[in-house]
Amino acid sequence: MTPEIYRVRRTRQETHDTFTLELEPDEGAPVSGFAPGQFNMLYAFGVGEVPISVSGNPTRPGLLLHTVREVGTVTQALRRLKRGETVGVRGPFGSSWPVGQAAGRDVVVVAGGIGLAPLRPALYAILANRENYGRVVLMYGTRSPEDILYRKELERWRARFDMSVHVTVDRALGTWRGSVGVVTTIVPRAGFDPGSAVALVCGPEMMMRFTILELQKRGVGLEQIYISMERNMKCAIGFCGHCQLGPTFICRDGPVFRFDRIQPFFELREV
Numbered sequence: 001m002t003p004e005i006y007r008v009r010r011t012r013q014e015t016h017d018t019f020t021l022e023l024e025p026d027e028g029a030p031v032s033g034f035a036p037g038q039f040n041m042l043y044a045f046g047v048g049e050v051p052i053s054v055s056g057n058p059t060r061p062g063l064l065l066h067t068v069r070e071v072g073t074v075t076q077a078l079r080r081l082k083r084g085e086t087v088g089v090r091g092p093f094g095s096s097w098p099v100g101q102a103a104g105r106d107v108v109v110v111a112g113g114i115g116l117a118p119l120r121p122a123l124y125a126i127l128a129n130r131e132n133y134g135r136v137v138l139m140y141g142t143r144s145p146e147d148i149l150y151r152k153e154l155e156r157w158r159a160r161f162d163m164s165v166h167v168t169v170d171r172a173l174g175t176w177r178g179s180v181g182v183v184t185t186i187v188p189r190a191g192f193d194p195g196s197a198v199a200l201v202c203g204p205e206m207m208m209r210f211t212i213l214e215l216q217k218r219g220v221g222l223e224q225i226y227i228s229m230e231r232n233m234k235c236a237i238g239f240c241g242h243c244q245l246g247p248t249f250i251c252r253d254g255p256v257f258r259f260d261r262i263q264p265f266f267e268l269r270e271v
């Protein structure tokens, strides 16, 4: 339960309300490894502690990256941290995307808004061993062009011949010349083999629900679909019960679940 002390190396503003914190251990200790999809508890001293997914590259440890949207007290306090200031880190915790099990199969990644942050480490891991996978498809939707995360990286990925990247926005503003419409509209026309593909889905619950329906219509089995669930949590070690959902604890058994295993509880609202 005791946090490790990390220092802010840099804060990168990603969108108007979202930033990436680059952290390094105090006194140069090595950064602990993590699996794509796992999260840390970040403690803004004197303010509070929140779960935030790791958004960096698991194949290039050294820096700990978290992409955070400012929504309330703790996330705003994290945004105010200056270079060299400290933050407490507990973790990494939780289950991970099935990157190893997906070997030899097509991988379909569907992200909504900040949901791309927990999926980015999975994409890094897959692209680091690209020859092990079939087709790799990323479908990413945001509310507006201003909400698109990691623009430069998306452009680099889009330029690759071994991956297809579809970005769409709900509402087009200004000079946007890309696709308009919710991300689920891309699922029916994306190129992948529904019989064998593994789908990794993360975003608002409404978006995940409709994405799963579209994937099902394409013939993707529920056991081929993985989602990441967010619930209020406190201890992160399956002890306090804050994030309990039916018989599972999101912090300990999730946040990544194979959809057929969480389906009965997916529709339950947070208490």
Ligand SMILES: Cc1cc2nc3c(=O)[nH]c(=O)nc-3n(C[C@H](O)[C@H](O)[C@H](O)COP(=O)(O)OP(=O)(O)OC[C@H]3O[C@@H](n4cnc5c(N)ncnc54)[C@H](O)[C@@H]3O)c2cc1C
Pocket: 039, 048, 050, 051, 052, 053, 054, 067, 068, 069, 070, 071, 072, 073, 074, 075, 076, 114, 117, 118, 229, 230, 231, 232, 233, 255
């Ligand atoms: C496993 C896990 C991984 C997560 N990964 C990330 C991540 O990578 N990046 C990230 O930014 N967040 C992530 N979150 C969500 C993050 O933990 C919350 O946004 C954070 O706890 C809010 O704390 P706060 O003190 O800033 O806001 P609070 O003061 O607790 O809440 C302020 C207001 O924001 C609302 N709110 C709280 N959480 C959210 C939310 N997620 N979305 C919209 N409104 C919200 C509250 O209902 C309230 O109205 C994750 C959550 C979990 C459980």
